[in-house]
Structure formats: structure tokens, C-alpha cells
Amino acid sequence: MNILEKIVLHKKKEVAQAKANISAKELELFPAFGRKVNSLSASLLAEGSSGIIAEFKRKSPSKGTINDKVLVQDVTAAYSAAGAAGLSVLTDEEFFGGNADDLQLARKSNPRTPVLRKDFIVDEYQILEAKAWGADVILLIAACLTPEEIRKYAATARSLGLEVLMEVHDEEELTRSLTPDLNLIGVNNRNLKTFEVSIETSLRLVEQIPDTVVKVSESGLSSAETIRQLHTAGYRGFLIGENFMKTPHPGQALSDLVGALQQVTI
């Protein structure tokens, strides 16, 4: 069993438990369920946008503990202040050390920044959770979903007013993921089955992504030069976690990168 299969197996058990604790009807009564959603695609395309989606990630299966000393509300507020176009908050506990509270705290501390629920969605119930916890965007990972599930979950998200960041890693995943309900496609430079990271993945796939969607490059990004190169290739979003989180002050690390990006543009 590869790590992705392990995660999905565990996730299905977790979701069954969550459903037994809180019904879908109850989720709809959460105050955040009725809130107005912030658009990540609009934020990425806005004039002067940094394009950076800054992630809060305590640990990961590939890196182990990255940072367990900082608070989600401090880090995400610092990310917003430093010019993040969006926030990504891991809600998987077992493998990434996140939880629902992290997302809710990030939401409360950043009312106007688009927030992505970063998790392994394998059931429609999790999309209702995302909305109830205050997310604006959900992640769908092609590597763990069938084309039918992708279509169904993307339509559910859309009906709830949430955007979808559709994550792909190769040509085959991209082709079977395209559905009209998507406005954001993320190319993960990291192979979730082997953890190998290569920016070439983003550079290779960009041509095959329709221009009607906003293109996001994910994982393994750190330098302003690489971001510039990906921007030139057509990417408008850059999802960065570890590079910020491994420092004691992730918001400052983002601020430094935004500064460096301005230098590179001139």
C-alpha cells in the first residue's frame, strides 16, 4: 500500500465517525455555513496579486515535523498581512497534524482572505464540513478520485458556492479531471505516492490546461526565480507551505519572498 492509499483508507474511517457525531443537517446550521464566500480565483487574478497561496502545515509524511511551535491564527494573520492571495490550511490530523479548529481559527483571523480546506476529500460530507468550518475553496485530488466522483464533488462544491482547486500530477489525471465546474487547476510538483518533487511537472503540463481555468503550481517552491519562471509559463497561483513553515516566522518568510519577487519583476 502506498502512502496515499493509507491516507485514503484512514480518511474513510474518519469520515464515517464524523458523520456519526455530527449530521449533515447539523453542519448546515453552523454560523459559517451561510457566510459569503471569498473567491480564490479572483484574488489570484487581481491586479498586483502576489499569487501566493500560503499554507499552514505542522507536519507531513514526507518531512515529519516542520513546525509545531506556532499558532495558526498568528501565522495566517501574518500571511495575510504579508500579501498572501490565499491561505491553505491542512485539516488532516493523522498525517499532517491539522484539524477543524485550525481552519475555523484561520477563517476568523482572516475574514477577507480566501481560505482553502486542504484535505483528502473522499466523501461529499467533507464538502459540507468545509463550508461549515468557513472554507472558501476545497481541494480535490485526482490521484484518489474517479472521474465520476470528481464531477459529483465539483458540482456539490459549486452548488454550495465553494470553488474547487483540482489537483493533478500528470497528463492522465488532467484529462480525466476536466469538468465544467472547475475554475482552478493545481499541478502538484510532488508525486503523492513517491514524494518525488519536480518543477518540470508544472512546466510540462501547463500547455494542456485550458485557458479558462486559473493555473496553480503546488509544492517544492521556494525561490522568486522559479515563481517568475512559472508565471511566464502561465501559472497565476503558487502554493507554498514548507518553505515558510520551516522558519520560526512564516509570515516574515512570505514577506521576504514577496519582496524578492518585486525585485525579479523589475
Ligand SMILES: O=P(O)(O)OC[C@@H](O)[C@@H](O)c1c[nH]c2ccccc12
Ligand atoms: O510544503 P510545500 O512543498 O510548499 O507544498 C505545499 C502544498 O503544495 C502541499 O502541502 C500539498 C499539495 N497537495 C497536497 C495534498 C495533500 C496534502 C498536502 C498537499
